[in-house]
Amino acid sequence: MSNSRSDQAATLPEPQDPNATDDVNATGGDRATDPLRPSDHIDSEADAGVESPRLGVVGWLRWGWRQLTSMRTALVLLLILAIAAIPGSIFPQRMADPNGVTQWKVDHPDLFPILDGMQLFDVYLSAWFSAIYLLLFLSLVGCVIPRIKHHLKALRARPPRTPVRLGRLDDHRETVRTVAGEDAQAAAAQSIAIAEKQLRALRYRVERYDDTRGFSVSAERGYARETGNLLFHLALVGVLVSVGVGGSFAYTGQRVVVQGTSFVNTLLDYSSMNRGRFVSDDALAPYRMTLDSFDVAYQPFDPNKSSSGQAGDFAANVTVSEPGQKPHKADVRVNHPLGVAGDRVYLLGNGYAPTITVKNAAGDVVYHDSVPFLPQNNSTMMSMGIVKVADGLPEQLGLQGFFYPTAAPLESGALTSVYPALVNPTLTLNVYAGDLGINDGTPRSVYVLDTGAMTQLTGGKTGVASIELSPGQTTALPNGMGTITFENEAPKGATDLSQSVKRYVSLQIHHDPSEQWVLVFAVLALAGLVLALFVPRRRMWVKATVVDGAVRLEYAGLARGEDPTLGAAVEDLRDGHARLLDADGSTTPEAAPVPEALEGPTPDGTPVPEALEGPTPDGTDPDDSGNPRK
Amino acid sequence: MNFDSLSILTIWTAVAIYAAAFIAYAFDLAKRSQVAADAKTAVPERELVGATVGGSGAGTAVVAGGGKSADAAPTRFVTARIGTALTTLGFVFHLAGTVLRGIAAGRVPWSNMYEFAMMGTLMIVAVYLAVNIWFDLKYLGTFIVGLVVVLLGGAATGFYVEVVPLADPLKSVWLVIHVFVATLGTAFFALAFALSVFQLMQARRESKILAEAPKTGPRFLATLPNSERLEGLAYRFATVGFILWTFTLMAGSIWANDAWGRYWGFDTKETWTFIIWVLYAGYIHARATRGWRGSRSAWLSIVGFAAVLFNFTIVNLFFKGLHVYSGLS
Ligand code: HEM
Numbered sequence: 001m002s003n004s005r006s007d008q009a010a011t012l013p014e015p016q017d018p019n020a021t022d023d024v025n026a027t028g029g030d031r032a033t034d035p036l037r038p039s040d041h042i043d044s045e046a047d048a049g050v051e052s053p054r055l056g057v058v059g060w061l062r063w064g065w066r067q068l069t070s071m072r073t074a075l076v077l078l079l080i081l082a083i084a085a086i087p088g089s090i091f092p093q094r095m096a097d098p099n100g101v102t103q104w105k106v107d108h109p110d111l112f113p114i115l116d117g118m119q120l121f122d123v124y125l126s127a128w129f130s131a132i133y134l135l136l137f138l139s140l141v142g143c144v145i146p147r148i149k150h151h152l153k154a155l156r157a158r159p160p161r162t163p164v165r166l167g168r169l170d171d172h173r174e175t176v177r178t179v180a181g182e183d184a185q186a187a188a189a190q191s192i193a194i195a196e197k198q199l200r201a202l203r204y205r206v207e208r209y210d211d212t213r214g215f216s217v218s219a220e221r222g223y224a225r226e227t228g229n230l231l232f233h234l235a236l237v238g239v240l241v242s243v244g245v246g247g248s249f250a251y252t253g254q255r256v257v258v259q260g261t262s263f264v265n266t267l268l269d270y271s272s273m274n275r276g277r278f279v280s281d282d283a284l285a286p287y288r289m290t291l292d293s294f295d296v297a298y299q300p301f302d303p304n305k306s307s308s309g310q311a312g313d314f315a316a317n318v319t320v321s322e323p324g325q326k327p328h329k330a331d332v333r334v335n336h337p338l339g340v341a342g343d344r345v346y347l348l349g350n351g352y353a354p355t356i357t358v359k360n361a362a363g364d365v366v367y368h369d370s371v372p373f374l375p376q377n378n379s380t381m382m383s384m385g386i387v388k389v390a391d392g393l394p395e396q397l398g399l400q401g402f403f404y405p406t407a408a409p410l411e412s413g414a415l416t417s418v419y420p421a422l423v424n425p426t427l428t429l430n431v432y433a434g435d436l437g438i439n440d441g442t443p444r445s446v447y448v449l450d451t452g453a454m455t456q457l458t459g460g461k462t463g464v465a466s467i468e469l470s471p472g473q474t475t476a477l478p479n480g481m482g483t484i485t486f487e488n489e490a491p492k493g494a495t496d497l498s499q500s501v502k503r504y505v506s507l508q509i510h511h512d513p514s515e516q517w518v519l520v521f522a523v524l525a526l527a528g529l530v531l532a533l534f535v536p537r538r539r540m541w542v543k544a545t546v547v548d549g550a551v552r553l554e555y556a557g558l559a560r561g562e563d564p565t566l567g568a569a570v571e572d573l574r575d576g577h578a579r580l581l582d583a584d585g586s587t588t589p590e591a592a593p594v595p596e597a598l599e600g601p602t603p604d605g606t607p608v609p610e611a612l613e614g615p616t617p618d619g620t621d622p623d624d625s626g627n628p629r630k
Numbered sequence: 631m632n633f634d635s636l637s638i639l640t641i642w643t644a645v646a647i648y649a650a651a652f653i654a655y656a657f658d659l660a661k662r663s664q665v666a667a668d669a670k671t672a673v674p675e676r677e678l679v680g681a682t683v684g685g686s687g688a689g690t691a692v693v694a695g696g697g698k699s700a701d702a703a704p705t706r707f708v709t710a711r712i713g714t715a716l717t718t719l720g721f722v723f724h725l726a727g728t729v730l731r732g733i734a735a736g737r738v739p740w741s742n743m744y745e746f747a748m749m750g751t752l753m754i755v756a757v758y759l760a761v762n763i764w765f766d767l768k769y770l771g772t773f774i775v776g777l778v779v780v781l782l783g784g785a786a787t788g789f790y791v792e793v794v795p796l797a798d799p800l801k802s803v804w805l806v807i808h809v810f811v812a813t814l815g816t817a818f819f820a821l822a823f824a825l826s827v828f829q830l831m832q833a834r835r836e837s838k839i840l841a842e843a844p845k846t847g848p849r850f851l852a853t854l855p856n857s858e859r860l861e862g863l864a865y866r867f868a869t870v871g872f873i874l875w876t877f878t879l880m881a882g883s884i885w886a887n888d889a890w891g892r893y894w895g896f897d898t899k900e901t902w903t904f905i906i907w908v909l910y911a912g913y914i915h916a917r918a919t920r921g922w923r924g925s926r927s928a929w930l931s932i933v934g935f936a937a938v939l940f941n942f943t944i945v946n947l948f949f950k951g952l953h954v955y956s957g958l959s
Binding site for chain 2: 037040041042043044071072074075078079081082085086088089090092093095096097100123124243252299305306307310311312313314333334335336337344346348508510515518519522523525526529530533562564
């Protein structure tokens with residue numbers, strides 16, 4: 001619970017002296033050392049409220065700026081930001097799920113252009129989303145800069161003057177001690193000197209305020225609370241700036257690499273590449289990477305278990321050659337990207353790349369390649385692929401293939417795959433002849449066959465059976481065009497087919513120099529947050545006055561912001577002080593301590609006699625309200 | 631009988647014990663109503679001792695009343711303590727069930743929805759019981775244990791999946807850290823949520839008392855702390871939750887950077903984690919904003935926790951994304 005002024009006004013016990021409240025206010029509202037807050041902050045002096053701006057451009061601008069940097073604006077912008085982020089989780093986003101967007105367009109052709117016009121498929125890059133967070137950060141900067149200035153001053157300021165009537169504060173304790181020697185004044189001064197040392201050891205900043213009425217020390221601690229708050233907010237700006245600037249220097253490329261082949265880290269060698277504005281053509285480090293082999297482990301076959309065939313422990317074993325260095329072996333695994341020359345290489349996917357050879361009628365090889373097939377089902381690795389034979393045959397040929405690592409016939413007679421490993425590898429192909437549509441230079445995906453200008457020769461309604469091959473088998477193409485072979489890639493002497501088909505991996509190569517900065521700022525934000533929320537900012541006073549030849553000691557605390565343990569801290573201070581005073585010996589505890597009954601209001605305002613503050617018989621906390629046990 | 635079936639048995643035992651605890655706590659609330667009524671007839675004026683309407687409008691200090699008077703002290707709230715004892719017993723079974731599941735799986739027991747629910751509710755109960763050592767929060771018992779019975783029972787019925795080996799992206803130390811801290815943060819948010827609900831109820835009662843309305847709502851509220859104190863407690867739980875959530879967000883990003891090749895991509899689950907983070911940042915601001923402290927900010931804490939539950943259930947089950955770890959198809 002905060003002990004801000006407004007709360008105190010509400011919880012003060014029966015007022016005895018109406019002016020006393022002012023006394024507290026004067027202390028509480030010490031502008032010099034209090035953290036600076038927007039005017040609608042709960043701890044701020046209530047100002048005139050909705051004061052209308054003075055006429056004139058400057059007046060309006062000032063008013064507008066004050067509105068923008070108010071707590072209410074920050075709050076409303078935060079809530080709007082939360083709401084604005086929701087559509088991005090409902091509609092597929094181009095940045096995260098481009099295929100989903102395409103599908104959505106197909107499913108809702110009428111609605112799509114409208115929603116797309118509202119940038120609902122690019123929510124996080126949209127004008128409206130950007131406007132919200134930019135305003136929020138503008139507000140943040142506007143709010144934080146004056147606070148930094150103020151805080152730097154506060155860090156050098158002296159703790160404020162001891163209030164005249166400490167008893168008016170919520171957390172106030174009192175004891176009286178008998179003077180051992182002759183000089184009561186000296187004993188009082190001595191006890192404050194001891195308190196000063198004690199407070200300093202407790203990491204308070206202290207200041208003595210002695211006057212005719214008595215001796216006192218004023219102490220303040222917890223400046224780190226405000227430091228942490230400022231650090232947190234600034235670090236958020238740091239994160240945002242790092243992300244924004246970093247994007248311009250980042251690049252991400254994707255590349256499929258078939259076992260036994262290499263790729264070179266140059267723009268030309270990527271199948272797709274996104275790069276930031278400031279990534280030049282020659283920014284990529286020229287290294288070469290060869291896929292030597294690919295490891296994967298499959299859960300054993302068991303039709304009754306959902307884990308049957310589940311794949312894991314993927315590892316792409318590669319050889320990396322960097323200029324001027326000896327080639328070295330490395331591996332790329334899920335969760336363990338490989339660092340090469342400032343890039344990070346990720347394993348995104350894998351599959352089978354059956355090696356296919358096509359010969360023309362004369363027996364010349366017109367096509368020979370390992371073709372990456374896209375897995376259609378991860379638990380059986382049934383895969384689909386396209387072979388395009390552009391030259392060397394009477395007509396262009398398109399082959400649409402299915403690959404079954406462990407083929408088994410369905411009841412219908414069609415094939416399916418029942419297990420992802422190579423137990424009974426089978427390749428089926430439908431043959432199309434005609435125009436592949438690649439001659440006019442239009443870019444075509446290697447994974448798509450446009451059959452619009454082609455005639456189907458096998459499979460489907462043609463009445464001619466599809467081509468079906470096992471590794472090592474060769475069969476004739478329709479119309480005597482030639483032959484096709486599904487090569488067996490197993491090393492010589494292999495006893496089974498487990499290595500008969502090559503593997504491929506798809507790699508992502510990512511370079512983002514801002515990552516470290518984002519991390520650094522995020523860690524700073526977290527550290528700032530912990531300080532801002534857990535360090536109590538509080539003031540403490542110890543005052544000694546001579547009353548009837550004895551020393552009367554008062555202890556009081558005042559919270560600046562949330563500080564639920566203030567009461568306990570005041571008591572600890574008193575007890576610690578008493579021990580130090582006992583050790584010092586210039587005063588001794590009074591034989592019969594002043595009755596402490598009704599000494600201060602409880603946190604919720606009821607005066608409760610000290611006697612009730614101990615645990616109740618049933619062990620529950622007496623005020624039942626979450627006050628920490630002492 | 632293998633470890634997993636033993637775990638299921640233990641979890642259901644825990645649910646049954648929690649249900650019993652719920653009943654005990656419910657009796658406690660009824661009894662509190664009685665105590666409050668007695669206290670009211672005995673010393674009606676106590677109800678408003680020291681209540682002043684805060685001139686600055688920051689809040690009114692209405693004394694939370696009768697239950698605190700010494701009259702009814704010794705026999706007070708025995709049923710609540712029975713409830714807590716049962717909750718502790720349920721917790722032991724719950725913990726055992728979770729550990730057994732971990733042994734059965736040979737890994738940390740928090741990698742699919744069934745396990746998240748098991749672990750998340752375990753954390754809620756753990757934090758609730760731990761906090762009760764320092765503060766008396768037994769009046770939250772019905773609420774918390776009720777929530778746990780529903781979530782744990784529901785998960786064991788609807789989300790159960792047999793143990794399967796971990797998918798590759800989950801094989802990471804970040805699974806251990808990120809998910810653990812997320813469930814812990816959720817537990818703190820849950821307690822803040824419960825306190826905020828009671829805060830709203832208490833605030834209504836207080837304004838009715840001030841308006842001298844004949845009926846002031848559920849009487850057990852008279853035995854609870856005042857709304858301002860409930861708010862203070864809710865705030866403390868929410869701030870701890872917020873820090874844990876901030877860490878969850880960061881740890882998740884570090885993990886995503888290893889597993890998916892980017893630290894942030896507005897995947898649906900990431901988006902909702904972010905939304906929750908912003909909502910709680912809003913809550914923390916609201917409490918520091920004039921005109922928002924009190925009931926308005928309490929609503930934000932409630933909305934925040936609703937978003938946490940939404941993120942766990944609806945987003946996991948129905949939203950498309952990379953976080954497909956529910957284990958349900
Ligand atoms: C990106 C947007 C923002 C986020 C995520 C954010 C988050 C937070 C958080 C978590 C706290 C609690 C930490 C503490 O009490 O020190 C806080 C406090 C605070 N924020 Fe922000 N904030 C944002 C923007 C702003 C803006 C724009 C302002 C200025 C109007 C602002 C002013 C404050 C103030 C004055 C506090 C201290 C509250 C108190 O006394 O308890 N914040 N903020």
